[in-house]
Amino acid sequence: GESVGLHLPTLSVQEGDNSIINCAYSNSASDYFIWYKQESGKGPQFIIDIRSNMDKRQGQRVTVLLNKTVKHLSLQIAATQPGDSAVYFCAENILKNTGRRALTFGSGTRLQVQP
Amino acid sequence: NAGVTQTPKFQVLKTGQSMTLQCAQDMNHEYMSWYRQDPGMGLRLIHYSVGAGITDQGEVPNGYNVSRSTTEDFPLRLLSAAPSQTSVYFCATRYDRANTEAFFGQGTRLTVV
Numbered sequence: 001g002e003s004v005g006l007h008l009p010t011l012s013v014q015e016g017d018n019s020i021i022n023c024a025y026s027n028s029a030s031d032y033f034i035w036y037k038q039e040s041g042k043g044p045q046f047i048i049d050i051r052s053n054m055d056k057r058q059g060q061r062v063t064v065l066l067n068k069t070v071k072h073l074s075l076q077i078a079a080t081q082p083g084d085s086a087v088y089f090c091a092e093n094i095l096k097n098t099g100r101r102a103l104t105f106g107s108g109t110r111l112q113v114q115p
Numbered sequence: 116n117a118g119v120t121q122t123p124k125f126q127v128l129k130t131g132q133s134m135t136l137q138c139a140q141d142m143n144h145e146y147m148s149w150y151r152q153d154p155g156m157g158l159r160l161i162h163y164s165v166g167a168g169i170t171d172q173g174e175v176p177n178g179y180n181v182s183r184s185t186t187e188d189f190p191l192r193l194l195s196a197a198p199s200q201t202s203v204y205f206c207a208t209r210y211d212r213a214n215t216e217a218f219f220g221q222g223t224r225l226t227v228v
Binding site for chain 2: 008034042043044045046049089091096098100102103104105106107108
């Protein structure tokens with residue numbers, strides 16, 4: 001089994017319910033945000049992104065909300081399925097002191113879907 | 116079209132040994148980066164590159180070197196491995212340095228004993 005994510009906060013939901021995963025980001029100058037899903041033994045996979053000039057973006061069964069006032073990002077998954085069980089990370093595009101941007105990740109949340 | 120390829124998938128090193136983790140991409144992406152992932156933590160940026168010949172340090176660069184002589188390859192070198200470098204390493208690429216998603220390789224699990 002995987003040792004990654006052993007001590008992560010865990011959200012447990014029933015199959016069919018909606019899930020909300022939250023993320024606080026660090027830098028008010030960040031201009032772009034991404035949610036990634038990571039299944040055991042795999043690299044992170046892109047779910048959805050949002051630019052800082054938006055406050056909401058919808059995909060298939062997923063919605064990302066951005067609140068720049070409090071530097072908060074959330075991922076909503078509708079009708080959660082067992083295949084949604086994974087660790088979810090938010091990432092922000094931070095401006096480094098080199099003048100270049102780099103994608104920096106939060107610590108992650110484990111989503112467990114109960115059948 | 117392989118995407119992002121990391122080799123090896125697994126590696127065990129003794130303390131003090133050196134090695135290079137390979138990352139190759141065939142998507143013609145300018146931007147490449149290396150992350151490490153430790154248990155209970157998110158991905159932490161080690162080094163990144165916005166194009167051939169250009170590299171920058173990330174959050175945790177100490178103990179690692181990189182170079183970017185071609186667009187396709189971005190190797191990560193451990194000159195003298197330490198147990199603290201036991202981790203899973205991910206390489207990622209992006210189309211450009213701005214607002215696009217990053218594509219990840221499958222990771223290299225490194226154990227330093």
